[in-house]
Amino acid sequence: MAGCNRPALAEDAVPCMFPPMDVTILWFKRDLRIHDNPALALAAAGEGAVLPLYIVEPGLWAQPDASARQWRFVAECLEGLSGALARLGAPLLVEMGEAVEVLAALCARHGARRIVSHEETGNGWTYARDRAVAAWAGANGIDWVELPQGGVVRRLASRDGWARTRDAFVRAPVAAPPEGLRGLPGLAACALPSALDLGLGFDPCPGRQRGGRDAAQERLDSFLTLRGRDYRRAMSSPLSGAAACSRLSPHLAFGTLSSREVEQATARRRAEVGTGGGDGWPGSLKSFSARLAWRDHFMQKLESEPALEQRCLHRAYEGLRPRTPDAGRLAAWQAGETGLPFVDACMRALVHTGWLNFRMRSMLVAVASYHFWLDWRATGAHLARQFTDYEPGIHWSQCQMQSGTTGMNTIRIYNPLKQGHDQDPTGEFTRRWVPELAEVPDACLQEPWRWSGAGRLLGRGYPAPIVDVAKAAKAAREAVWAVRGRAGFAEEAARVVAKHASRRDRAGRFVNDRAPRRRAAKSPPAQLSLDL
């Protein structure tokens, strides 16, 4: 058992006889880097000592969206962070326990009166934990300063102008790492627990990306100089997308790179490649920048409405699908045994690697939600565990969007057979992940039930499809549209749009989560904007 299987701040730590000094606890969460880390910059700016801290929270890792692959990635990031902080003069202290207990004990022990961290847009559990920490800090005269580390705005009053604020943040200068930190002597860091110690289940994920700043930097550099040229053209196929997409998502999710660093490196590269050339770079880099903005846009939704992790954004969709999902269908979908080859290939690839491109994530959710009629909360938790890059704000917003429960997005019922033909035209991806189909000729690969030899395959080596794709899609479409016809639907949709939608410009163009391009109004429409 690892050294962390002990209460926080066990008495086997070196007894502390520190002279009184101003101590700031620098609490790392999803910002596991020393570069462009506003919380670190603030902590380092003072005269006093800095105590860098990571809390391994058993409660967090016991949540249904947590998995061993995520923890292993985090542990690799922590090793790198720990080395970087040690070189600055203040080694990372890793404690295991609940946040309030750990922070309270450290404050008492070191006389710390200030905690600095980033503003986390996390799941419901971290939201509740942060409220508990804030309440404890307030009651005990501890100053807890939280700083944004990306374009998400806390306590946002209105989406109008949000993109401008977000863009200003990502264009502001990055914070350089400090030259040194004044650490505290005599701290015994506890060893990192294993996934098993945290009670996380069997989850080998042999194709998982590695954590740490070096790996992040390599992904960024190779994307911007080599791999990203065909990004726009190649991102939608799971085969080409694996190399042509940046693969920065787990690094952005756990903060080995800041989104501002990525934005600014991309802007520099865009300036370098210019607009011409016809070689793919300008268009690809433009698409990539847009996706970085989407990241903040989707995370902002959870920040502004934390309940969207548990509740349909548009209330009328609550109850549309059974809350207790059909166990057989759910299990088949999770295992990649639905009898729909491309769906199964995508799920198996995800389980093996911890990553999938955007189009295929969307398809997996859409097929589960529409064709299999499963509630997004059940399928979303499974996907969250499979994603090494699990980012609650993006994840739950996207799960709802791809399930048609937001009331403000076009209902998109992906046809998994067509997706297979379009995104895997040679069948290479499907055959790699569903070897049971080896004998099936190319023409029938995505619909093996049409093959003359289907009788000796289906229900034996590979399942028969668990639904009739066309019939299931039709039933789903009718059920969803019936909800749209209900009284009060439009009013609730308007609420969702006002709170969460990206804005259009004056010409009615959808500006993709950027600030509305408005000309200055000739006369202020004061009489129309009474803010009551």
Ligand SMILES: Cc1cc2nc3c(=O)[nH]c(=O)nc-3n(C[C@H](O)[C@H](O)[C@H](O)COP(=O)(O)OP(=O)(O)OC[C@H]3O[C@@H](n4cnc5c(N)ncnc54)[C@H](O)[C@@H]3O)c2cc1C
């Ligand atoms: C149902 C569903 C769940 C998802 N869950 C997550 C999640 O938990 N964590 C996560 O990082 N992404 C999630 N995504 C978004 C997207 O699929 C991934 O960000 C992307 O596939 C990661 O690979 P990449 O870093 O190579 O992306 P790239 O295409 O190289 O994009 C660069 C970065 O932009 C952001 N980004 C890209 N696409 C989107 C998008 N559609 N919405 C918001 N941000 C985007 C991500 O931070 C990504 O790392 C989800 C999408 C869907 C449909």
